[in-house]
Amino acid sequence: MTALSKNRRLSGSRPASLLAQLVTGRTKNRHLMGWLLASPLALVLLVFLVLPIVMIVIVSFWGATEFSIYPAFQWDNYQFLLTSPVTYKVFLNTFKYAVLTWAFTLTIGFTVAYFLAFHVRSLTWQIALFLLCTIPFWTSNIIRMISWIPFLGRNGIANSTLMSMGVIDEPLDWLLYSDFSVILAFVHLYTLFMVVPIFNTMMRIDRSLIEAAYDSGATGWQTLTNVIIPLCKPGIMIGSIFVVTLVMGDFITVRFMSGSQSANVGRLISNDIGLLQYPSAAATAVILLITVLMVIGILLRFVDIRKEL
Amino acid sequence: MDRRPRSFYVLATVFTLFLLFLYGPTFTIAILSFQGPEGGLTFPMRGVSLHWFRDLFEQQAVGDIWGSFGRSFVLGLMVMVTTVVVSVMGGLAFRKRFAGSGVLFYLVVTSLVIPSILVSLGVGLIFSQSGLDVHWATSGFGSQLTWTLPFGLLIMFAVFNRFDKSYEEAARDQGASAWQTIRHVVLPIIAPSLIGVALFGFTLSYDEFARTLLTAGSYNTLPLEIYGMTTNVTTPVIFALGTLTTAFSLVVIGVFLASVWAMNRRRARQGSDAGQGMV
Numbered sequence: 001m002t003a004l005s006k007n008r009r010l011s012g013s014r015p016a017s018l019l020a021q022l023v024t025g026r027t028k029n030r031h032l033m034g035w036l037l038a039s040p041l042a043l044v045l046l047v048f049l050v051l052p053i054v055m056i057v058i059v060s061f062w063g064a065t066e067f068s069i070y071p072a073f074q075w076d077n078y079q080f081l082l083t084s085p086v087t088y089k090v091f092l093n094t095f096k097y098a099v100l101t102w103a104f105t106l107t108i109g110f111t112v113a114y115f116l117a118f119h120v121r122s123l124t125w126q127i128a129l130f131l132l133c134t135i136p137f138w139t140s141n142i143i144r145m146i147s148w149i150p151f152l153g154r155n156g157i158a159n160s161t162l163m164s165m166g167v168i169d170e171p172l173d174w175l176l177y178s179d180f181s182v183i184l185a186f187v188h189l190y191t192l193f194m195v196v197p198i199f200n201t202m203m204r205i206d207r208s209l210i211e212a213a214y215d216s217g218a219t220g221w222q223t224l225t226n227v228i229i230p231l232c233k234p235g236i237m238i239g240s241i242f243v244v245t246l247v248m249g250d251f252i253t254v255r256f257m258s259g260s261q262s263a264n265v266g267r268l269i270s271n272d273i274g275l276l277q278y279p280s281a282a283a284t285a286v287i288l289l290i291t292v293l294m295v296i297g298i299l300l301r302f303v304d305i306r307k308e309l
Numbered sequence: 310m311d312r313r314p315r316s317f318y319v320l321a322t323v324f325t326l327f328l329l330f331l332y333g334p335t336f337t338i339a340i341l342s343f344q345g346p347e348g349g350l351t352f353p354m355r356g357v358s359l360h361w362f363r364d365l366f367e368q369q370a371v372g373d374i375w376g377s378f379g380r381s382f383v384l385g386l387m388v389m390v391t392t393v394v395v396s397v398m399g400g401l402a403f404r405k406r407f408a409g410s411g412v413l414f415y416l417v418v419t420s421l422v423i424p425s426i427l428v429s430l431g432v433g434l435i436f437s438q439s440g441l442d443v444h445w446a447t448s449g450f451g452s453q454l455t456w457t458l459p460f461g462l463l464i465m466f467a468v469f470n471r472f473d474k475s476y477e478e479a480a481r482d483q484g485a486s487a488w489q490t491i492r493h494v495v496l497p498i499i500a501p502s503l504i505g506v507a508l509f510g511f512t513l514s515y516d517e518f519a520r521t522l523l524t525a526g527s528y529n530t531l532p533l534e535i536y537g538m539t540t541n542v543t544t545p546v547i548f549a550l551g552t553l554t555t556a557f558s559l560v561v562i563g564v565f566l567a568s569v570w571a572m573n574r575r576r577a578r579q580g581s582d583a584g585q586g587m588v
Contacts (some may be wrong), residue, residue: 008423031407034403034405037401038407038410041395041396041399041417044395044455045417045420049416052427052430055435055438056431059465108327111324112323112324119317124445132328133328135562136332138508139559140515140535140555141517141518142516143551146535147548149335150352157351158387160352188331188334191331226520229417244333245424247424249423249426250424266424270426270522273430273523285424288424288427292424293422
């Protein structure tokens, strides 16, 4: 009798404890499994992302002679950087490039994505035209920059066309090696980064919402501003993050397209590297990284990236 | 099908202009690379010839183009394979929340948005200060992974967000082990997306410039070689090189896209016969 009740009590409690054990066991297992699978990723990021950042922060406090760098803990690099008017001018210029490029890529990218998502009616055509927009992303940026030379030079296609049309009498000098050509190259290189995420969110908009807007009497423009644009916000944000960070971190496009006549922060860093002034380059890099991360932090407040993929 | 609204024609024009803007310059240098021997960097064409392509095959004229192409190709393959394997493992890991997964995710985002020159500078400093030699296959390889892995991983997130878990459950119900489920159910289903990840891995590596600038060592990769040429070559030979590498990229993209297409077709033909029954 007692044995039986004891037995019953045991069998009553066992499934529960077993379940608990299983659950805890599986939780531990889950964490272990997660880390096992993620370990190669974590390792690469640790060695080639985290350690380099740490190293840059350390070296930014070091000192430098003309030929070598030596370990130290001094604020000289930052002091020089933050008291030099050049720094502020260059940072301002970097923001100018970022904002202008952002405005142009957003306008063009949104229009292109809108056309693809809402005006192209067959899926095959949508995919084909979308691929046509993305293929240049997989080719070389440097080559794409070089390919503007025959267009924009003094004797280039743009100038000779304008002159033969009688619009201008002598070649325009500001087409190549100017802020104009820098922005043009940025827009040319990075508009895809807007098109892809915005197109992605547009394709996921429930079409019945748009019909509902029309049925309620909204004009096309009202539907666009009140329904489509708000629903595209995540895509716009992701595209903006790409464009802003790519432009702010760039040094090659500005160097090449401005003919070394304008500067942005990336060029400041690469010039220091060229002169072997690594500590000074590192200090500039730290400031740049903080700036970029702050901009991203602000943009990320508007969107949950993982949910939007 | 109803009549297209007027806005369609406006937008179609904008779209066409955008494509012209996107491809026009590339086509122009493709034409100009056939410039005659006396021709310059812009129109008019002074004759048509293969002169500048021939120049590419003469070492003295342009430096070590073919050596750097070989290195870029091998490096691209290394990065491609690593990106696919690591991204799939990472994608599988992120399907369940694990301790520290949030931090790791933010590291991935950081890796994506960090200015390339910082990776180049940091990795270069680590190698030089610890007395190691930078080399394209070690430091260059690792630096490029910080650019390709986030793309691979984001694609895997997108794939697994759309993944129907009932396939796995069905496999498990029939007694498949965890490994068998992945090997025979998950991997075949996501295979076309893996080709996409591979495409990103290869092409992003093949074209990467900033991250290899200070980490490639004494042997240049192709983009570094081209960059060097932009400062001291003022003949259409650089257009010829640009045309060749772009053509190569297009072939690579074509191969990848064709294999995705073939795989999807094969799947449509031989795929699921669920619901058709044998009874």
